[in-house]
Amino acid sequence: DQQVKQNSPSLSVQEGRISILNCDYTNSMFDYFLWYKKYPAEGPTFLISISSIKDKNEDGRFTVFLNKSAKHLSLHIVPSQPGDSAVYFCAAAADRGSTLGRLYFGRGTQLTVWP
């Protein structure tokens, strides 16, 4: 059973507009969340993260929002650029630093930003 869910397999946005990628999780023990970006023929690369003690984290054009009560997080990209076209994976972890802790990934959302 998937503990991290990305229900939208794809998203298409015009350049300059906002991209919003969504992620839901079921495990209430998750306390650390990450987004990874993946281009074709490359490995996933870390994009941004957020701890459960925060509800927002911003890094340039990228902002991640966390709603713990709804077990939902989202990644906002403003403004979107064609180079942002990639697959975005949401990931979550519990017990950071513990030998029991590890990352659980969603299935990914393909973002396409068109000119």
Add this chain to the structure above:
Amino acid sequence: DAEITQSPRHKITETGRQVTLACHQTWNHNNMFWYRQDLGHGLRLIYYSAAADITDKGEVPDGYVVSRSKTENFPLTLESATRSQTSVYFCASSETPGNTIYFGEGSWLTVV
């Protein structure tokens, strides 16, 4: 710069053959992982290792074997390759298990 490298990057093999995918990292991270990426499934954990000589199964371990005799290496072996193991395989490492992990560039394996 520290890095994580995988080899081979591309391989075609026949059903029933043994295949080993190599993974080497220079960060001296204790934790290493093998994932496979398939359409519709995202990234699924095959095996992970918390330190040298310590390994554990992930979500989809069947048909795979790993070893971790040295901290920097974490090879993945398909003992008898099947067509269902055609996939892209990613090795990854992290300082701690639940922290940010860093991925290699991937190994594309086709089993015919």
